Amino acid sequence: MTPAEVLAEAGRLLPGSRGTAETGVAGAAPAETVTLDVPRQDWLAALAFARDVAGCDFFDWLTAVDEQDHGFAIVVHLYSLDSGQHLLVRTLVPREDPELPSATGLFGGARWAERETHEMFGVFFDGHPGLAPLLLPEGFEGHPLRKDFPLAARAAQEWPGAREPGERQASERSRRRLVPPGVPEGWPPA
Amino acid sequence: MAAVDLPSPGRGSGMATAEPPAAAGPIAAGGFSLRVFDAGLACCAVEVAAALRRCAGLLTDDGLGADDGLGANAGPAVDAGTGPVHVLVVAGTVTDKLAPLVVAAYRDLPEPRRVLSFGACSNSGGPYWDSYCVTKGADQIVPVDVYVPGCPPRPEALIHGLRLLRGMGEQR
Amino acid sequence: MTATEPARPDLPPRSRGVIALLEENCTVCMLCARECPDWCIYIESHKETVPAPEGGRPRVRNVLDRFAIDFSLCMYCGICVEVCPYDALFWSPEFGYPEAGIAALTHERDRLREWMWTVPPPPAHGPGAPLPREAQAAGPRADPAGQPG
Numbered sequence: 001m002t003p004a005e006v007l008a009e010a011g012r013l014l015p016g017s018r019g020t021a022e023t024g025v026a027g028a029a030p031a032e033t034v035t036l037d038v039p040r041q042d043w044l045a046a047l048a049f050a051r052d053v054a055g056c057d058f059f060d061w062l063t064a065v066d067e068q069d070h071g072f073a074i075v076v077h078l079y080s081l082d083s084g085q086h087l088l089v090r091t092l093v094p095r096e097d098p099e100l101p102s103a104t105g106l107f108g109g110a111r112w113a114e115r116e117t118h119e120m121f122g123v124f125f126d127g128h129p130g131l132a133p134l135l136l137p138e139g140f141e142g143h144p145l146r147k148d149f150p151l152a153a154r155a156a157q158e159w160p161g162a163r164e165p166g167e168r169q170a171s172e173r174s175r176r177r178l179v180p181p182g183v184p185e186g187w188p189p190a
Numbered sequence: 191m192a193a194v195d196l197p198s199p200g201r202g203s204g205m206a207t208a209e210p211p212a213a214a215g216p217i218a219a220g221g222f223s224l225r226v227f228d229a230g231l232a233c234c235a236v237e238v239a240a241a242l243r244r245c246a247g248l249l250t251d252d253g254l255g256a257d258d259g260l261g262a263n264a265g266p267a268v269d270a271g272t273g274p275v276h277v278l279v280v281a282g283t284v285t286d287k288l289a290p291l292v293v294a295a296y297r298d299l300p301e302p303r304r305v306l307s308f309g310a311c312s313n314s315g316g317p318y319w320d321s322y323c324v325t326k327g328a329d330q331i332v333p334v335d336v337y338v339p340g341c342p343p344r345p346e347a348l349i350h351g352l353r354l355l356r357g358m359g360e361q362r
Numbered sequence: 363m364t365a366t367e368p369a370r371p372d373l374p375p376r377s378r379g380v381i382a383l384l385e386e387n388c389t390v391c392m393l394c395a396r397e398c399p400d401w402c403i404y405i406e407s408h409k410e411t412v413p414a415p416e417g418g419r420p421r422v423r424n425v426l427d428r429f430a431i432d433f434s435l436c437m438y439c440g441i442c443v444e445v446c447p448y449d450a451l452f453w454s455p456e457f458g459y460p461e462a463g464i465a466a467l468t469h470e471r472d473r474l475r476e477w478m479w480t481v482p483p484p485p486a487h488g489p490g491a492p493l494p495r496e497a498q499a500a501g502p503r504a505d506p507a508g509q510p511g
Contacts, residue, residue, distance in 0.1 A: 136323060137286040144322045153320040161396030165389075166409035166424040180401070313434040313464060317400055327434075329464065338460040339467050341437040344379075346371055350458035358462065 001083060003032040006054045010034075013049055016042050033086040040100065046089050047076065047106050056080040056087045062103065062113035064121040066147045071095045072123055076103065076110075093123065102128040120145040154180055224352060225274040229295055231282025234309035234342045238281045241345030276303040277355065279348070280328040283311035283318055289325045296332040306351050307334045310341040317341070375485035377455035378438045380469075381431055382477035387450035390424035394442035394451060402435035403442060404428060404468075431474065433459075434467040452481040 001009070003021035010019050016039045021032040034054075038046040050056045056078035065073040071094040078087045093100055102125035103110040114125040115134040122143040125131060133140070142149055159180040228238050276299045284292055296305065307328045310316030315326035328334055335358065338351035373379075390407040406428040414420045443451045454477045461467050469477075487494070 135285075135287060137289075140286075140323070149322070151320045151322070153326075157320075157401065160401050160404050161392060161398070163392065163395075163405065165392050166407050166422075310433075310435060310437055313467065314432075316435060317437040319400065319435060327464070334464075336460050336462055337434060337464050337467055339433040339436070340457065344371070344457045347457050347460065351460040354460050354462065 006034045035088040059107035059109035098123040234281035237342045241348040279306045280312040281308040284325040304335045306336045308338045313337045373455045379455040379457035382452045383474035387448045397445045400435045402432040404430040432468045454480045456480045
């Protein structure tokens, strides 16, 4: 299917979705990548459409983006081995209720991707056979890839660049930003 | 479809034995032979592999001249009779999840044993010192004898590091 | 490879082995310490007032007390060398400096100056390359390195 056909079929079968087709997305793919934004309740229907109608049967990756006030955007990259079509399927889950049906029923490759997304962002995938942590050690608290998870090491360590030229210690009177990149303003809390 | 859940990383048969099969073999020099066990955890593993393949001959008796500065005066405190010194080369980022396995690899090495830390990540955490899941240096979990700086160090830098280790003899 | 220095490969130009400091060029602007992604450059300095010459006024200048690079953290990205506006930092291809203790991997000013003597001259420009800005400013003289062939 051409990207235009994929968009047309998506518009017909997934009425709540919005789709675009553009180059330059999905890495170095020269062809147009179709991006489908679907509401949460159409998530499994969209993935089934991508696999069965659009022919994108290769599961590449699943991850989340912390959109802060808007919630978490869950993104899946699918690819068709036959036609070379790249497809990005996206949905948005609210921050207070980060839950989504699991894609493992449709794509076996989503098992580890959903485990990683769960431990890094705190998104719960309903129906996943075993949502145990994948990469983080036991006893790790928090969800590290959320934007409000600060890099504690950076806040605790003195930044060598905080000193002004000609001073031995970080100055209180500097007009320039004294907090290093990666540490939110006002952290650590006093 | 039958999905297989792969097991979490653990110690396989290759790491629990006293004779690590993945070792590069004895590197003999003046009676002090090193048996190098490469814990290749990340990018530095490629440089160690290149070094052990390409440059291992540099540490043999044939590769060193009498005036290379590490001749008879280096005084190998371990003579040929006591067998090889086992060197664990930690090459790559030590994550918090993998740290217990590095400790297990060290514990499984028979005496006499040394540790060589290869690359910035295993020296001090390197570029990932501020990460939420990286151990800031292999010396946090195992005693390190030689640190080789670099990101990654050249393969020849491993040879320099092993020569320093050999010259240290019994001292720690 | 000789028997005395067997591990001495043929290094390409601009090899990144270690960073050298030319202290005379450093004005303690702190750009390298700020831009270093690893925070491995430690700079301490103080201000000195140079007395006024005849008809002038006193000037304040920065004096470098400490300049250290922690090579156990350094990832050899070269951002410090690139960002230095005064060409005080240079790449040297020397790579064999392992240590038995991690503190010895922090090289202080004197050791960084020792590395300066190992910094090679910059490689010649390729054929047909434009003249460097300094040569252009000097006037339209022919620069032999810029000549093709």
